[in-house]
Amino acid sequence: MISLLNFLEIDGNGIAIEINLIVIPKSQYKNTIIKNNDKIEIVQFIGGG
Template sequence: MKLIINSKEKDINCNTVSDLLKELNLNNDIVAVELNKNIVHRENFEKTKLKNQDKIEIVTVVGGG
């Protein structure tokens, strides 16, 4: 399945947001996720299904002023 993650196309096989984060080796606690411009709440990571060509934005905290 092709997903657009942070504007880059990736070929990844996963069913849910939770699966995707696991596949990407990302810790659920330190990321926030948008699916097609809508926020996915942390408690919904497991039940939110992904489909081909979904656009996913994954952000975290970085240094700033």
């Protein structure tokens, strides 16, 4: 997971990541391995008012 974030130039703050409809805790990003055909969604939180 960390390699993907680095490749996409995403620092990991203010985001949520879901793999195959399962939200991955930030504490598990380092240990999470992406496999072929995994469906990944990365959502970035943006403040507004």
